[in-house]
Amino acid sequence: MRKPVILITGAGGEIGHGLIERLWEESRPAIITIDLNPLDASLHDRVSRELTGSILDTNLLERILSEYEVDMVFHLAALLSTRGEFTPVTAHQVNVEGTLNVLDFAQKQGESHGRAVVFLYPSSIAAYGLPDLETRGRAGKVREHEWNVPTTMYGCNKLYCEHLGRYFNHHYKQLAAEKLSGKVDFRAIRFPGLISAETVPSGGTSDYAPEMIHAAARGEPYACFVRPDTRIPFMAMPDAVDALLALARAERTRLRYNVYNIGAFNPSAEEIRQMVLEGFPEADIRFEPDLKRQAIVDSWPEDVDDSAARTDWGLSPRYGFREAFHDYLFPHIAARYGH
Numbered sequence: 001m002r003k004p005v006i007l008i009t010g011a012g013g014e015i016g017h018g019l020i021e022r023l024w025e026e027s028r029p030a031i032i033t034i035d036l037n038p039l040d041a042s043l044h045d046r047v048s049r050e051l052t053g054s055i056l057d058t059n060l061l062e063r064i065l066s067e068y069e070v071d072m073v074f075h076l077a078a079l080l081s082t083r084g085e086f087t088p089v090t091a092h093q094v095n096v097e098g099t100l101n102v103l104d105f106a107q108k109q110g111e112s113h114g115r116a117v118v119f120l121y122p123s124s125i126a127a128y129g130l131p132d133l134e135t136r137g138r139a140g141k142v143r144e145h146e147w148n149v150p151t152t153m154y155g156c157n158k159l160y161c162e163h164l165g166r167y168f169n170h171h172y173k174q175l176a177a178e179k180l181s182g183k184v185d186f187r188a189i190r191f192p193g194l195i196s197a198e199t200v201p202s203g204g205t206s207d208y209a210p211e212m213i214h215a216a217a218r219g220e221p222y223a224c225f226v227r228p229d230t231r232i233p234f235m236a237m238p239d240a241v242d243a244l245l246a247l248a249r250a251e252r253t254r255l256r257y258n259v260y261n262i263g264a265f266n267p268s269a270e271e272i273r274q275m276v277l278e279g280f281p282e283a284d285i286r287f288e289p290d291l292k293r294q295a296i297v298d299s300w301p302e303d304v305d306d307s308a309a310r311t312d313w314g315l316s317p318r319y320g321f322r323e324a325f326h327d328y329l330f331p332h333i334a335a336r337y338g339h
């Protein structure tokens, strides 16, 4: 008898950290993880089994298949948008081929134990691509089906994998004699930029917000790589984890779509600087835009319409802009850096 578990890929990353902590606090379910690197010591006793390796290693996935019954997958492993532009082929391998491997794994799991495997996929505002600032200003809050013309390898990968997930969910091997689709219950969230008090991201292009506050907390100067007026949606990490779990637990019949926007607040980079100064009045933050990274952020929407998520599965972030900083980030970051 194989053991029923939750699988988390890329478990050592930003979202993985928050997710594993939350699952542990809530119900201590059996979790197996895959990450290229060993997990932080703080997460060791939170998981039943930790596999150090790559989602490109199909032998690793086969091993899990033979030993465990997986009912839910959080497929978090990815190369983010800035890093992906330096190594686009590797980004494609990890983000697309890796996702295909994990979807295929989930399909086999579902076929083998007979239940649908709930597959949570973090997509991104990077799936959007707006051609210029004027259009972007006019577009305002974008809906899921609008402006799906990403400019980054990462964004292209995310958008395509949303389609792959929908394919596995609804159309997998549609010409076979028996119905094989529906074994993967694919659910994706297009995340905005995320800000965590516990971890600093690496390789993303929305990283200026978390970098700004973590640098301030460490007492280090920070040169922000986008213009002060740059505005994209953001969310505090606890709300991102809540959203993933709310979507994971939603009744399938209530979900009209496979992919949902979510957002919480959308300050400009200057408004973020001002807010950081409320918590760290000595912070030394200046603007030194990197025109190329700026262009990536400028192709992302300034806000998203997340009404479908609110209606279908009850998205309701706890933290607005001020609360995210004053009630979550400042107290937790101060503790983290020993203030």
Ligand code: SER
Pocket (backbone or CB within 6 Å): 080, 081, 082, 123, 124, 125, 126, 154, 191, 192, 193, 194, 203, 204, 205, 206, 207
């Ligand atoms: N935060 C991600 C990045 O900047 C976007 O999903 O790449």
